[in-house]
Amino acid sequence: MPWPKSIQENNQRFIINENLTVSIDGEDPKRLQHAVTSFLRRLSNRSGVFLSHGFAVPLSDEEQAPIQISYQKSAELIIEDDESYQLDVESNKVRLVAHTDVGAIRGLETLLQLLTNNDSEYYLPGVSISDAPRFVWRGLMIDVSRHFHPIDVIKRNLDAMASVKMNVFHWHLTDDQGFRIESKTYPKLHKLASDGLYYTQEQIKEIVEYASILGIRVIPEFDVPGHATAILTAYPELGSKPRATYKIERFSGVFDPTLDPTNEAVYVFLENLFTEIAPLFPDSYFHIGGDENEGKHWDANEDIQKFKREHNLATNHDLQTYFNIRLEQILNKLDKKLVGWDEIMTPNIPKTAIIHSWRGEHEGLPKGGTLIEAAKKGYNTILSNGFYIDRMESVVKHYLTEPIGNIELTPEERKRILGGEVTMWSELVTPLTIDSRIWPRTAAIAERLWSPKEVTDIDNMLKRLEVINYRLEEVGITHIRNKNVILRNLSNNQDISALEVLSNVCEPLKIYSRNEGGTEYKTFSPFTLFADACNVDAKDALKFKQVVKNYTISLSEEHKSDVISLLETWAKNHKAFQKMDKNPKLALLESLSYNLSEVSKFLLKSIQNEKISKKDMQNFKTQLETLKQPFADVELVIANDMENLFEALK
């Protein structure tokens, strides 16, 4: 995963043994040396094979190396880079050939995914693979403003991105809740507007270098003119509300503080800041945000209104376009192309800008949002609508988000659709939980952006995702391991099995309903609650859906016993729950646990044709209704299937 463009199997096997070596033939093998070392460590750790050579062998030993890698040149990390590769596995030889080093490291990830085993050995099955990405821009955005994420979080996610062939890390560095990068020109930014949680410039360089080694471009985002509370906390004089002071925002949502586009000092500030910051990011693209500015402070400011009239700027959109064009000029001087959220796509914005399509039906736009429109208007464009993983929706939905669909495009228009980005907004995630929100769903989106359009088999994807999911642990992703950390904390270190059972059928509330209005959680609220241990696509819920479906279709004894087995687990779980010493956090879950147990008992009676009293029936209905309601920030996602089962049993 992502599934390659073409695969041909042969019946050979390349056995992994201690003599395995890897050679590299290509200019400036820095990326490959890193990739090969990492390949050998992961291979060894997975297989338990003690390799004699822990690093790529010198080119002089190339002839003898069982795995031979060659490429023509180093990639420049630009959108024109060639990431294709050809991989041939035979019984005694693996050949990996690519145009660029980045293509070769993409191929190495494929090779590692091929590793399999029988009782007695690990081996690579014989194949011939030709592969190349469908889209050139396959990104992950991480918001480090709402919650700060230290560089080790970023690094492990870069490693995970590389493992599924993603190539753009979009770093959302500023927002109302914090300015997260050291500025030597304007030190008040990080000193007053970050709570001490920011990246030093050295750390930024470290991440950019780390990403580069993995063939990942880094695009910084400085969100302006809205989402600017943090900037204005440090420099209130740049705001649109005269004589206002500002404080770092602690809640989530869309806020009013906005830079004043009529104030020349704002452009001086941005030019100085970007002149300082831009060189840290070698990529030629620079994201300026530009989203969700409602312009309330502009409307309320007489001078800004006057400026609009004087400059024939009829609406706030026109005023923002004026601002964006000024920004574009600043970025041009710095050799940067502007990227902005799709609100920037106004008639006068230059065609050099990239339109980042994020709004869709949810925001009152037609399905498909602004992506196709942008391409047709002549803009390069990337898609995030459909890839908002913080909405906590099923991987299936994201996987089936097809950027282009059946729309007919000219070759030029098609070429302007560069790809897409997964967006991880961080209002509700901390370093403890962020991995479980990004992964594994992002791996499926990575496949959408890399693999041919025709690769859409859900069941096949889900099966492969299960493997990728736990393999992500290998690069340090903490999504699986941290779940029990939260449950142990919830229980004060008691036996957590009852909580595990509950968490396998509950999912955090979706589409921002966990944090209605953005006012339930502050940035420093506890994110160690039951909802934080739960995840999308709850394991036992998927299983239950399947067995209920099977049973209601077939009514066979085998399928019946599958249903019974799950119901029994839940029926007896409340007893285990009750065994725990209570605390205020567990008390919140008690009625959920009780109702689930009671409803399961009722369904067990029902399916086993036991006698059901009127009272049983009444209780069942009340309890089931209760279970359908959100509770402790989660929803019990089996409630509907329980109802379906009940209906089928009637």
Added chain:
Amino acid sequence: MPWPKSIQENNQRFIINENLTVSIDGEDPKRLQHAVTSFLRRLSNRSGVFLSHGFAVPLSDEEQAPIQISYQKSAELIIEDDESYQLDVESNKVRLVAHTDVGAIRGLETLLQLLTNNDSEYYLPGVSISDAPRFVWRGLMIDVSRHFHPIDVIKRNLDAMASVKMNVFHWHLTDDQGFRIESKTYPKLHKLASDGLYYTQEQIKEIVEYASILGIRVIPEFDVPGHATAILTAYPELGSKPRATYKIERFSGVFDPTLDPTNEAVYVFLENLFTEIAPLFPDSYFHIGGDENEGKHWDANEDIQKFKREHNLATNHDLQTYFNIRLEQILNKLDKKLVGWDEIMTPNIPKTAIIHSWRGEHEGLPKGGTLIEAAKKGYNTILSNGFYIDRMESVVKHYLTEPIGNIELTPEERKRILGGEVTMWSELVTPLTIDSRIWPRTAAIAERLWSPKEVTDIDNMLKRLEVINYRLEEVGITHIRNKNVILRNLSNNQDISALEVLSNVCEPLKIYSRNEGGTEYKTFSPFTLFADACNVDAKDALKFKQVVKNYTISLSEEHKSDVISLLETWAKNHKAFQKMDKNPKLALLESLSYNLSEVSKFLLKSIQNEKISKKDMQNFKTQLETLKQPFADVELVIANDMENLFEALK
């Protein structure tokens, strides 16, 4: 933990609610602001209480703050610092008073440890605590040469150290297997001798600053003249073997490459290097290693022999003392005091040096090693003998290592015993496993070094350690969570419950027998094996020991059923083990699993007075003997108790 000097309980309760605030009264409150923020996050995450204030309140609101902290001055991070504090918890008020900010943050950790709960609320029990450390030097050494440990590993361990009031981080930065720090003066050191795994100088500063905020001193170690393979890989001309070339060492052990103490270029090199590096470490102590130099290359070098004769240096020890004295002069110029492993304690070494006592009975010295001898000779000294946690011995042994014992010392001699250091040598640990080797045992040693000598109750310590153990997860320690990561990898993501059962009765081989002669594991061998998932003080083994003891004393039905319950777990475990699809890593465990199951079945029969055939008996004896043997780098630590049970049943 560590247990305070004096505690008085009152019957009050300070209830945690959303209105809790904390004020700080003291100069330069940088450390306290960090500590209070961390305190509030941890309090909130543990209790689930949504606090209104996420940071310390301004001093103007001090009067109202329910928790009030005050101190007189910032600690300088020197051994003379006062770390005492006084903590008073009443129903509506908490007062924490200390001489220094570091004393106050030690007290805050105590306060957090006091947090407890009933069904409906979290609270701090009313107490009055006066506390101060027994020793001024309470350290943890981490070896980052044998395996490199990135800064996030170091940071989380610093947080964990602070949580048990440790105050010295000893950073073993160089050894045969790698030179781990960027040198601008001698860039070949990190470029050629680190495999790319080193700390930049910016990262060093980051760690030193991070430690300082936690009240932890950082002592760097540059191990010379032995353990120098990495240095000599970069600069072979400084070695004692003429015209030799060197390669980064991949095995473990004591190696011959040694700096040439008769070569003036060596002193120029060290002076330049230390002049560059020393300012990164503000602490006044600097560790030069000095251990395990067998001088083989010195003996083989005619010129060195000649030098010895010319300078009246009879032995290699004398030559090394000559070297150490030259080093001490260099360090003096840099305002640093020399610390060295106890081999440096030769007659001529100046009294300003600190003797780091590591050798003991295992190395042919009398029990107690060199600590007392050093103090009596006039040296300041610290103890590591008895605190070598990489030997994989029980926490009980380390906890009972009393530095001074009943030896009579003059007040001056007593004062010279500064404290001790836990040593985490990293031949067999990677970032995945290091936490599980350091913790929780280090917490018990921290208590030994902080608490009064009389605090030695093992059962009480073990009970408290269980709580501390899981609380370490809160600061990011991965010791518990990473175990299942390894088991999932071992099983290729199958149900790991059978492996968990096995791992709870097995411990990694002790006292370096896992890596006999240092030649089984290279630095890049897999450390994702079953032995890596196992840990010292295996959970169910301790339990079994206890229930067997109880039963053999009482022969009561209750204790019998405890024994049976454990035996049944093991008896049926092989069936679960067999259900897994096999792979080469699991295949290694099969006979262990089988024999454990068979022996358990036999003992079940025995205890339940079932008939036992001669063949059963024979099999049992053979299987038990097999189980007593090391296997797959682990030992089954219940084998002896199984035998004890058998003997008792006869």
